[in-house]
Amino acid sequence: MPHSIRETPRGLALNLILNLRGGLHSRPAARLAKAARRYSSDIRCITETGEADAKSMLDLLSLAPGANAQVLLLANGEDAREALLDLGAVLADMQE
Incomplete structure (x- = not known):
C-alpha cells in the first residue's frame, strides 16, 4: 500500500493506522525507534x-497507543521523505 506523504508547516507528514493487536508495546517501539535513528531528520510521533x-x-x-490507533509521523530535515517512507514500511511489516 503506497503511503501518502504531505507537506505541513512542521515538515512532512504521514498518517497511519497502527494495526498491532497489542498496540505499540516494547518490541515494536524499540524497532520503530531503531529505524528512526538511522535518519538525521527530526522525527515526531503524534x-x-x-x-x-x-x-x-x-x-x-509513553504514548501507549492501542490497537488500531491513528498515528501521525512528522519529519523535518534533508532525509525526511525517505525516513517517513521507511518508517511507514516498518510499521506495516509489524502488523499482526
Missing part, C-alpha cells in the same frame, strides 16, 4: 495521547 520523539523507545512507550 497520537491522540500526545507527541513523542520517534527516535526514543521510552518516549514512544
